Amino acid sequence: MNRDRDPSPAAGAGPAAPRGSAAAWRSGWRRHWRRAAAIAGILLLILLAVRQPLAELLWPQTRAQELREEAGAALERGHLSAADGSGARELYEAALAMEPDRSEARQGLMRVALAALERARRATAQNHFADAHAALRLARELDAPRDASAAAADALRRREAAHAGLDQLWARAQQAHRAGRLHGDPAAALPLYRRILELDSGNAEVLRAREDAIGELLQEARAGLRRGELAGAAAAVALARSFDPGHVDLPDTAARLAEEREAALAAAARELEGGRLERAERHYRRLLEMDREAADARAGLDRVAVALAQRAARLSADFRFADADAVLERAGALAPEHPAVLEAARHVERARRLKARLGPRLSPRERAARVRDLLTAAAAAEARGDLLTPPGESAYDHLRGARAIAPEDPDVRRASEKLLPVARGCFERELRSNSLGRARACLDARVALADEVEDLALARRRLAQRWLAVGEERLGAGELQPARHAAATAREIDPAVPGLAEFEARLERASARVD
The missing domain is CATH 1.25.40 (Serine Threonine Protein Phosphatase 5, Tetratricopeptide repeat)
Structure with a gap:
């Protein structure tokens, strides 16, 4: 046994460690330090490799922050506003559109307003009046302090008067x-x-x-x-x-x-109530010539368009497609995006497809027999529980065919009234679960089953508002394409839904810099 290699101290030795033991400790410490440094280096490389996804995970609103930083840089350069969207104003507005609840962009816009006021003062002193007016206009558009704006405007007027x-x-x-x-x-x-x-x-x-x-x-x-x-x-x-x-x-x-x-407005309403749609349209157009922004005249033309759309739907139910197309074209010229006009267009197209399936025009006896067959098929589908699905075989589809052939038939109307509560319940259920596509299909069923006009208008408004909320959420996350899709869907369902125009304007401002 080799005793020279025994590192233990001799028996009875004092507490001080021998020199060889201290050297071993220092050597071990250096090895541990090098290992720790190597591990730290590896971790740093990993963090550098994933820093952007990690940042996106922790701070999903980085694009709005980038826009604010770009706006601050533009403001420092004196680039206050530009039609191409590169000015400080436009950049701050794009950031504000993405994050309307943050105050930094609003504060930035106020700094732009104050810089515009200062530019107006300098331009006035140099007799550059066009530049001064433009800068003052920018300051006022951005709600610069009223007293300061008034003082700058007064100085500009006095300076101009001396040269005018x-x-x-x-x-x-x-x-x-x-x-x-x-x-x-x-x-x-x-x-x-x-x-x-x-x-x-x-x-x-x-x-x-x-x-x-x-x-x-x-x-x-x-x-x-x-x-x-x-x-x-x-x-x-x-x-x-x-x-x-x-x-x-x-x-x-x-x-x-x-x-x-x-x-003139009362005369237009009388003509509309009497079904004299052409005369009503002339009256409302005359009122719009007085004021292109007249809301009551515009609403009157919308009512004329709805009445024309209903007339087109009735004509198509009798397979009078040439007349239906002509009336629908007039309705589209008045209110091309109105839900009733869009629904009438779909109704006409469904009737045209049904006519193609039915072949030559049916005799009264053939029509009655066809209606009985469709009602029987609808009842069988209802007994199976196939009320709205599957497509083509549901009670709703069979009943829709019967309505297209004989919309005023008492049996058809009774069957429609029986199925209508199911379609209403379907709409409410799908809307609560946020299944907006299915909710829209249920809404289409309510339309085909002749639900009340006021109830349909309310349902369209609620569904469009839900799509608008989806768009707000996507825009806040910087996801512009889904936000555009949500806005387009909301407009298709109800073009008059409150807040749509403002949201589309914010979306356009955000898109100008992000796309």
Whole structure:
């Protein structure tokens, strides 16, 4: 046995460790340190390799943050706004569209507004008036502090007045007024009066001349009302209001215009209620000529479109497809995206396919026999529990065929009324479970089974709102394509669903920079 290799101390030795033991400890410590360093290096490499997926897992909103950083850099460069979406304003707005609840983008937009105000002041001092107006307009659009905006605008007006040549403007305005050119181009009297007052708001002589010109304009409007020219009168009143909303003759003329408009609206409603759809359409179009944004006239045309769509559906039920197509085309021209018009188009197409399956036109006896066969098949499918599925063999499909052949048959109507609660229950069930595609199929069944118009409108609104909520969720996650699909589906189901236009605008702003 080799005693020289025995590392243990001799018996009776003191507590101090021999020199060989300390060297061994230092050697072991270095080995452990090198091993730990190697493991740390490997872990670092792994983290570097997966850092982007890990970041996406932990911080899914990184794209909005990137947009805010890009916006901050653009602001630092003085690139405040650009039509191509590269300006600080557009970048902050895109980030805000993706994360509407975050405050950083709003704060950034306020910094852009303040920078625009400062640019307006510098441009004014340098007599760069076009640049100053553009910068001031940007600041106001972004809700810059009102007092600061007003001060910058006042300084701009005073600076411009010193360079404008007000005497020459006044002479040209008087000449245009005497010639009867009150409006229509920048060299007309009223635009020139406005230009002078923008630079010298307290000029009493110009204020009197403007009041006279607006009085003449309103006199023309009242003459147009007596001739039944509502659109021209409305345009004159709107023009007068744009130059001086406090003119003394404006309230009386506007009241007369409102009376004539109410009378025209009532006449349109009477024609619509009487089924005289062509006359109703003419009345509503005349009202829209007065005001392209008139909600009641637009709604009236929508009602005409719905009535035309219902007429097209009835015509197609009798297989009168040429007449149905002509009426449906008129309905589409009035309200191409209205749910009733879209449903009527589907109804006409279903009737056309059914006619192709039935072959030549049926005699009354053949039609009655065919209806009995379809009702029998519908009852058998209902007994099996096949109410809405499978496609082509369900009670709903057989009943739909019977309705297409004889929609007014009492037996067909009773069978429809019996199946309708099933379709309603299906819609509610699928909507609660967020199965939106199936809910829409159940809604289509309710339409085919002639559910109440008001109930269908409410169901469409609820389903469209649910799709809009899906779109909001996808946009917040930065998933633009699913968000677009959800918005398109919501519009297809109910184009008038509240919040759709605002959501599409946010989606467009986000897409401008992300796509």
